[in-house]
Amino acid sequence: MPSAVDDLKQALALRPKLRVMISHGMYDTVTPYFATQYIIDHVPAFGENNRLELKLHAGGHMHYNIAQRVPNQGDCDEAVSGD
Numbered sequence: 001m002p003s004a005v006d007d008l009k010q011a012l013a014l015r016p017k018l019r020v021m022i023s024h025g026m027y028d029t030v031t032p033y034f035a036t037q038y039i040i041d042h043v044p045a046f047g048e049n050n051r052l053e054l055k056l057h058a059g060g061h062m063h064y065n066i067a068q069r070v071p072n073q074g075d076c077d078e079a080v081s082g083d
Contacts, residue, residue: 012043012051018051019052022036025057026057028059
């Protein structure tokens with residue numbers, strides 16, 4: 001059965017400049033970050049190692065609320081700029 005991970009692997013393989021940042025709340029029990037970390041650890045390296053990264057932020061499932069927008073925005077800006 002196809003999955004989003006298969007699509008991600010294909011996209012990383014076909015687009016050498018593609019970078020992906022996945023953002024998770026540390027206390028999220030709906031979509032726990034360690035499951036995502038496990039998946040990321042098993043995605044083959046296509047080119048540079050820093051193209052696929054997981055960022056953890058304080059909070060739960062909705063960690064992007066008003067109190068957390070500033071740190072989240074900084075991570076997003078960094079991911080988009082390629083720094």
